[in-house]
Amino acid sequence: MKPEISIAGRQIGQDFAPYIIAELSANHNGKLETALKIIEEAAKAGADAVKLQTYRPDTITLDSDADEFKIKGGLWDGRTLYELYEEAHMPWEWHKPLFEHAQKIGIPIFSSPFDTTAVDLLEDLNAPAYKIASFEAVDLPLIRYVAATGKPMIISTGMADAEEIQEAITAAREGGCKQLAILHCVSGYPAPAEDYNLRTIGDMIERFGLVTGLSDHTLDNTTAIASVVLGASIIEKHFTLDRNGGGPDDSFSLEPADLTALCRDSKTAWKALGQVDYGRKxxxxxxxxxxxxxxxxxxxxxxxxxxxxxxxxxxxxxxxxxxxxxxxxxxxxxxxxxxxxxxxxxxxxxx
CATH class of the missing domain: 3.90.1210.10 (Antifreeze-like/N-acetylneuraminic acid synthase C-terminal domain)
Structure with a gap:
C-alpha cells in the first residue's frame, strides 16, 4: 500500500494529484499588503497551500558580526545572519490576519516554525500542518516538539545525509507524528538543476517508506514537473508577485504565471503516468x-x-x-x- 497523508482534508500521495505548496518566505518585502496579495495570487494560480516561515531574528541566530555569522558568497554576500533575518522575517502580529485571509479565500495555510515559541503561536492559530525547513532537519528537539501537536509534518532534507534523514524521521515518530512526509531538497538559492539528482526521490520512497516530494529552488518548473514522474507527491516552490522585487528571495521565486503553469503541468504529468496498459486507448x-x-x-x-x-x-x-x-x-x-x-x-x- 502506498503511503499517504492528509492536510486540511486533502489527500496526498502517489495516487493523488501533486500537492503544490506556494512558499511565501521573505517575499512580503516588509509589507503586510504584499503578503496578503501573494496569498490571493497563490489561490488563483491553483496552489493547494501557502506556507509561511515563523521566526524572529533572535530565535534563529545571534546578533553578532563575528566572521562565522557573516554570509560569504551568493545572494546575501557580506551580510550577517541577523541582518538577513531581521529583514526577511514575518512579523508575528501578521500571522493572524494572514491566516484569516487565507481561510476567507479558501486556501490552507501553514508554516515552518524555527523554535518552540513559533510552534506555540501557530498552534494558537490552529495551523493544519507543519513544515520543518532543511537547515532545521537536524534540530531533533524541535521536531519532537512539533510532532507532539499531532499535526501532519513535512521535513525538508537539504544538506542532510541518509543517516540524518532517518534520525529526523525517528524523532518525529517518537514525538507522536502519525502523518509524515519528506522532501528531497538542494539548499542552494538558486540551485542548478544538475545538482538535484532526481533519481534520489525513488530511493527515498523505497528507503524510508514515506510520502515524498520536492522542495525546488531551481529557476523554472522543469525539475519540479520531472520529479512527479519519479514519484514526487508534493512540490514546494518559492512564490512572489515580482521576481525583480528586490527582496531576499524574489530572484529565485516563481511569479503568478509560472505558478499557474506549475499547478497545471504537474497535474498533467501525474495524469500521464496512469498505469501499465498495452490496450487500445x-x-x-x-x-x-x-x-x-x-x-x-x-x-x-x-x-x-x-x-x-x-x-x-x-x-x-x-x-x-x-x-x-x-x-x-x-x-x-x-x-x-x-x-x-x-x-x-x-x-x-x-x-
Missing amino acids: SSEQGNAQFRRSLYFVKDMKAGDVITEDCVRSVRPGYGLAPKYLDRVIGQVVVCDVCANEPAKTCSFVLS
Whole structure:
C-alpha cells in the first residue's frame, strides 16, 4: 500500500494529484499588503497551500558580526545572519490576519516554525500542518516538539545525509507524528538543476517508506514537473508577485504565471503516468482506419480459391491483420465477396 497523508482534508500521495505548496518566505518585502496579495495570487494560480516561515531574528541566530555569522558568497554576500533575518522575517502580529485571509479565500495555510515559541503561536492559530525547513532537519528537539501537536509534518532534507534523514524521521515518530512526509531538497538559492539528482526521490520512497516530494529552488518548473514522474507527491516552490522585487528571495521565486503553469503541468504529468496498459486507448478508437489490414481487391464467388492477387494489405484496419496473409492465401471463400471488402474469417475458413 502506498503511503499517504492528509492536510486540511486533502489527500496526498502517489495516487493523488501533486500537492503544490506556494512558499511565501521573505517575499512580503516588509509589507503586510504584499503578503496578503501573494496569498490571493497563490489561490488563483491553483496552489493547494501557502506556507509561511515563523521566526524572529533572535530565535534563529545571534546578533553578532563575528566572521562565522557573516554570509560569504551568493545572494546575501557580506551580510550577517541577523541582518538577513531581521529583514526577511514575518512579523508575528501578521500571522493572524494572514491566516484569516487565507481561510476567507479558501486556501490552507501553514508554516515552518524555527523554535518552540513559533510552534506555540501557530498552534494558537490552529495551523493544519507543519513544515520543518532543511537547515532545521537536524534540530531533533524541535521536531519532537512539533510532532507532539499531532499535526501532519513535512521535513525538508537539504544538506542532510541518509543517516540524518532517518534520525529526523525517528524523532518525529517518537514525538507522536502519525502523518509524515519528506522532501528531497538542494539548499542552494538558486540551485542548478544538475545538482538535484532526481533519481534520489525513488530511493527515498523505497528507503524510508514515506510520502515524498520536492522542495525546488531551481529557476523554472522543469525539475519540479520531472520529479512527479519519479514519484514526487508534493512540490514546494518559492512564490512572489515580482521576481525583480528586490527582496531576499524574489530572484529565485516563481511569479503568478509560472505558478499557474506549475499547478497545471504537474497535474498533467501525474495524469500521464496512469498505469501499465498495452490496450487500445480511448483516444485511439477512431484511428483504426489508419492501420493496415487485409482487403479483397477483386470480386470472388463462393468456392473460389484466394490467390495472391485477390487480397492486399491496405488501410483501413477493419479486416484481418496483415500477419495472416500467408494463411489466407489458398483458402476457399464460402460466400460471394466484392472488391474493397475487408477480408474476415466469416468469408472463409482460416485453417
